[in-house]
Amino acid sequence: MINLQPYTNPAYFILLIGTLLPAMIGLYFGKRLKVYEAIWTFSFLLITFGGIKWHQGIALAAYIIFQQLLVQIYKAYRKRHNSTAMFLSMIILSIFPLVIVKLAPIFPSSQLSLFGFLGISYLTFKTVQVLMELRDGTIKEIRVRDFVRFLLFFPTVSSGPIDRFKRFQADEQQVLSRDAYLVMVDRGVQYIFKGFVYKFILGYFFGTWLLPRIAHVALLERHAFFGTGLSLHLVEYMYVYSMYLFFDFAGYSLFAIGISYFLGIKTPENFNAPFRSHNIKDFWNRWHMSLSFWFRDFVFMRVTFFIMKKRLIKNRIRVSQVAYLLNFLIMGFWHGVTWYYIVYGLFHATAIIINDYWLRYKKAHPNLIKHNMFTEGIAIFLTFNTVCFSFLIFSGFLNTLWFK
Structure with a gap:
């Protein structure tokens, strides 16, 4: 039997692409078969969230209706009013289902997990983005069917990349020329x-x-180095886990982008050689870019603007530092309410703040370090190892090593 979880094995792709052929043929001949694409999406949602996962299907349906109501209510309200309280209420209500799901592991005997389904985080990011852009006025109108199609675009529904509504809508509403579509299909392949x-x-x-x-050997050595578990195998685990995390997630993202291209939708890239980054800020411009840019635009920039507008902090450097801390703290909590996710977020916030100090120091002393292949190699080496250490924290393996 085919594993019906997205992008899990080659057989899944045969089913996925085989059923996509009519839509692809339509695009080849200059026509988007919207009805067929809707049926195709519904069918794959049904087989993904049906069967023994029927409760996820119900949670997904309820979630879509709930978020749709929020967007339509706020859209109608925004045309006449500009209340900050109303806007914040809509944002809080929008993220409330996700908060419930993230808190579920803390209360294992509760039924909070029934509210969850595969991809709830990414659908929440999309909804919050729409609400914020309605507030800003960059989105003037959004129809029910357009919002649902944006949320439930199947290639990216479970784990992104996170698209933007206006960009997605522009692709979805146009039909490419045959040559342009063939180029997209070629890139998708x-x-x-x-x-x-x-x-x-x-x-x-x-x-x-x-x-x-490696994990097995590292656990056997948990009493090494005065009971800290520090050993060569722990270092090996750090690097191997980092490679696994990148190749597994980047591979998944490439699948989602490729299938999107078959549908004439240019879903944004998610990774750009992140292990070649020259500093930690450069890393976040290359790693899980759709998420990183979402947090930059809808958390970091909003917090920065709010602090400056209210004049809560006068020093611009301190403003950015506070914004970094809140940004990555929220990102850590988003991954899960555990110490290692939260420490992971704070680690990256601290690393970026230190990096900013270093960049300002270099700017003030332009003759301190000459840029060449050697110094560039050192920068990449230091960034790579900093990132890998953060992934060791993120993995939760230290929790297993120290507390179990």
Whole structure:
């Protein structure tokens, strides 16, 4: 039987692409078959969230109706009023289902997990984005069907990348010329084959084959170095887990982008050689970019603007530092309400603040360090190891090593 979780095995792709052929043929001949695409989306949602996961399907349906009501209510309200209290109420209500799901592990005996379904985080990001852009006036009108299609665009519904409504809408409403569409299909094929190498070869090697072996040895050595568990195998685990995390998630993202291209939708890139970053800020411009840019635009910039508008902090450097701390703290809590996710977020906030100090110091002393291949290599090496250490925290392995 085919595993019906998105992008989990080659057989899934045969079913996915085989059923997409009519829509692709339509686009080849210059016509978007919206009804067929809607049926195709509904069918895959049904097989993904149906069967033994029927409760996820019900949660998804209720969630879509709830978020749709929020958007339509706020859209109608925004045409006549500009109340900050109303806006904040809509944002809080929008993220409330996600908060419930994230708190569910803290209360294992509760039924909070019944509110969850695969992809709830990414759908919440999309809804909050729409609400904020309605507030800003960059979105003037949004129809029910357009909002639902944006949320439930199946290639990205479970784990992104996170698109923007106006960009998605522009692609969805146009039909490319035959030559332009064939170029997209060609690129889509390239993305999918690269994704296969990343996820099913490299991701499998690092995550399924190598990682458990190193973890086993590292756990056997948990009493090493005065009971801290620090050992060479823990360092190996750090690097192997980092490779696994990248290749598995980047491979998944490449699949989503490739399938999107088959539908004539240019879903944004999610990774851009992140391990070649020259500093931690550069890393966040390359790693999980759709999420990173979402947090930049809708958390960091909003917090910065609010602090400056209310004149809560006069020093601009302190403003950005507070915004970084809140930004990455929220990102940490989004991953989960556990110490290692929260520490992971605070670690990156601290790293970026330190990096900003260093960049300002270099700017004030232009002759301090000459840029060349050697200094560039050192910068990449330091950034890479900083990132890998943060992924060791993120993995939760230290929790297993120290507390179990």
